[in-house]
Amino acid sequence: MQKEYIFYDNIGLDFPLSEEIELVKVASKGEYLVSNHPEAEAIIYAPEINFYLKQSNDTIAQKINNVTKLYAMRALGFDFAQDMDYSQEVGGKVLIVSEDASHEALKEELREDDFTVMLLSPSMILDVNGHIGDLHVTLKKEDELLELECDQIIWWNAPSFAMKQSGVYDPALLGLEGALKKLRDNKGEYHYKNYINYDPSICQYHERREEICGKCAEVCPTVAILKEDETKHLVFSHIDCHGCGGCISVCPSGALDYTQMPRIAFSHLCAYFKGATALIIPHKMDLGLIDIPLYEGVLPLMIEGEKYLHEAHLMTLLQTSGNPIIFYTDFISKGTGDVIRMINEIFERKYHKKAIYVCEDTADLARIFETMESFPECMYGINEDGLRKREIFSARLAHLVGDEDLGVVKAGEHVHYGDIKIDESKCTLCLSCVGACNVRALTAHPEDNSLRFNASICTNCTYCEVTCPEQECLTVVRDEISLKPSWFSQRIMAKDELFTCLECGMPFATVKAVEKIAAVMTPLFGNDEVKLRTLYCCAACKPKVMFKAHMENEMKGMNV
Numbered sequence: 001m002q003k004e005y006i007f008y009d010n011i012g013l014d015f016p017l018s019e020e021i022e023l024v025k026v027a028s029k030g031e032y033l034v035s036n037h038p039e040a041e042a043i044i045y046a047p048e049i050n051f052y053l054k055q056s057n058d059t060i061a062q063k064i065n066n067v068t069k070l071y072a073m074r075a076l077g078f079d080f081a082q083d084m085d086y087s088q089e090v091g092g093k094v095l096i097v098s099e100d101a102s103h104e105a106l107k108e109e110l111r112e113d114d115f116t117v118m119l120l121s122p123s124m125i126l127d128v129n130g131h132i133g134d135l136h137v138t139l140k141k142e143d144e145l146l147e148l149e150c151d152q153i154i155w156w157n158a159p160s161f162a163m164k165q166s167g168v169y170d171p172a173l174l175g176l177e178g179a180l181k182k183l184r185d186n187k188g189e190y191h192y193k194n195y196i197n198y199d200p201s202i203c204q205y206h207e208r209r210e211e212i213c214g215k216c217a218e219v220c221p222t223v224a225i226l227k228e229d230e231t232k233h234l235v236f237s238h239i240d241c242h243g244c245g246g247c248i249s250v251c252p253s254g255a256l257d258y259t260q261m262p263r264i265a266f267s268h269l270c271a272y273f274k275g276a277t278a279l280i281i282p283h284k285m286d287l288g289l290i291d292i293p294l295y296e297g298v299l300p301l302m303i304e305g306e307k308y309l310h311e312a313h314l315m316t317l318l319q320t321s322g323n324p325i326i327f328y329t330d331f332i333s334k335g336t337g338d339v340i341r342m343i344n345e346i347f348e349r350k351y352h353k354k355a356i357y358v359c360e361d362t363a364d365l366a367r368i369f370e371t372m373e374s375f376p377e378c379m380y381g382i383n384e385d386g387l388r389k390r391e392i393f394s395a396r397l398a399h400l401v402g403d404e405d406l407g408v409v410k411a412g413e414h415v416h417y418g419d420i421k422i423d424e425s426k427c428t429l430c431l432s433c434v435g436a437c438n439v440r441a442l443t444a445h446p447e448d449n450s451l452r453f454n455a456s457i458c459t460n461c462t463y464c465e466v467t468c469p470e471q472e473c474l475t476v477v478r479d480e481i482s483l484k485p486s487w488f489s490q491r492i493m494a495k496d497e498l499f500t501c502l503e504c505g506m507p508f509a510t511v512k513a514v515e516k517i518a519a520v521m522t523p524l525f526g527n528d529e530v531k532l533r534t535l536y537c538c539a540a541c542k543p544k545v546m547f548k549a550h551m552e553n554e555m556k557g558m559n560v
C-alpha cells in the first residue's frame, strides 16, 4: 500500500525516518498527501519539514519523531478542513487604469495573449462593484454616468475602494510582471474556496434590533463580508475573501471559524506540541529568510490565514505545550494583537513570565531563544469538542486563575470581555435580558426564580442593556476581565418569590412584577375594586373576575 507521506532526500539525510514516510532519492510523483519538497508531488507541500531539519538543534531521535509530527500535523489539517472548492469563469476583458495614456506596448502584449484591452484615466472612475470575472465599473463621461463591464483590472496606485474587489491588481504593489501573471493565471477559470464558516445563531449582528456588532465587516480588507442593515443579515462573498482570517480573530462570539483549521482541528494539533515550543509562521512569510539555528524543542507551525488566531487558540496551545509561543510574522491582526497583550498580562501576573513573543527578524528570534522560559505548571487538558470559543477560553482561564485573585486586566479595543451589574431593587425579573442574550451568559432558573449571569461567557455586546425595560437597572461593565473565581461561574443577579393568583392560587408572575404593575395601574383604576382585584389575578382569572362583577351588576339592575 502506498504511504501518505513522501520525503524527497536531496540533502543527504544521514539518519532514517519513520516507517510511515516514503523516503526517495529521486523526486517522484504519486498519490501522496504531504511532501517535504515541491518536486515530490503531493496534495500538500510542507516547507517547514526541510526548514526544521536544516535549522533544528534537536537530537537525531527527536528529529525522527518531530519530522513525523510535522507530516501528521499537515495531514490533520487536511482531514478536518471544511472548505469547498468553487470556480468562476473569467473572460478576457481587461481594463487598464492609469494616468499614463501611452500603454501601447502593454496593450499589445495583452492582445497577443487574447485579451481585449480598454484604457481609462482614474479620474473618470466613480465606483467598482462585482467580483473577478464580473466587474462593473461606473464612469463619468462629461455629464453622463456610464457602466462598463470587464473581467479584471490593472490599476496603478489603485484607491482602497477598488482594491477591495477581487480581480483588481496594482502594478505599483505587485510589479507589472506580477500583475500580468495574475491576469494570465486567472483567465479561463478562477478557483477559490470558502475560508470562513458562519454560525448566525450566536452572531451579535444577526437580526438584532440595534447594531451592536459588525466587527468582522469592519476589519475585512475586501468586500467579502457586507452588512445588510435593513434585515441585519451578514452577506458573505467567498470569491472576494483572501482567507486572511482577520474577521475570526475579532469575532466576539466565535460565530466565525476558519475552514482550513476549524477550532477542534486546532485543539488536536496542539497535542503535537506537548513539551515543545511552537514557532508559528504564517505561509506568506519566507522560510528561506529565517536562517537561524532553532533551540532544542522548537517546532515550526505553519498557518494558512495569518490573522485568524484568537484567545482560545493561543490558550489551548500554551496549556497543552507548557511552553511559550513565538509568532514570527510581519503582521499581527487587530484581534490577535489584543489577545497577545491580554494573555501576556495574565501570565505575568500568574507566573511572572511572558507567554507569547512576536518577532519579525532573526535577531529578535535569537534574543527570544535566550530569554524564554517554560511554565509546565500551566498545563491543562479539556475536551474542546462542541465547545464555543468563549467556553474554551473561560474553562482554560478559570483553571489558570485557580483560587487566586489576580486583579483585573483590560480586554482590548478589538476583543471584548466584561461584566454586568443589575440593581436588584429595580429588576422585575421580566427576563427580557435573557431573551436578548444569544450566548447563554444570562440564564433564567425557574427552580429558584433567579436570573443568573456568567461573565466569562459574555461577549460584552450590550444588547441586554438596550433591551432592559427598566431605567438604570442593568449596566454593562466594559472590557474588564476579573481574574478571580467568581468571574467564571454563574452568579445570581436577581431573585424573587412567585405571586399567587388571588382567585385560583396559581403562581403567575414574580412579586416585584405584580407590585410594579399594580403601582402604575392603581391610580388609574381609582376606587374600582373589581379592576383593582384583577391586578392580582392570573391571566385566566382576570376576565372571570370582570365577567362575574358584570353579571352581578346586571342582576342588581334587574332587581331594581
Ligand code: SF4
Binding pocket: 195, 196, 219, 220, 221, 222, 224, 225, 240, 241, 242, 243, 244, 245, 246, 247, 248, 305
Ligand atoms: S478571512 Fe480576511 S478577507 Fe476573508 S472575510 Fe475574513 S477578514 Fe475578510
Ligand code: SF4
Binding pocket: 202, 203, 204, 205, 206, 213, 214, 215, 216, 217, 250, 251, 252, 253, 254, 255, 256
Ligand atoms: S464579528 Fe462575529 S458576532 Fe460580530 S457581526 Fe461578525 S460574525 Fe457576528
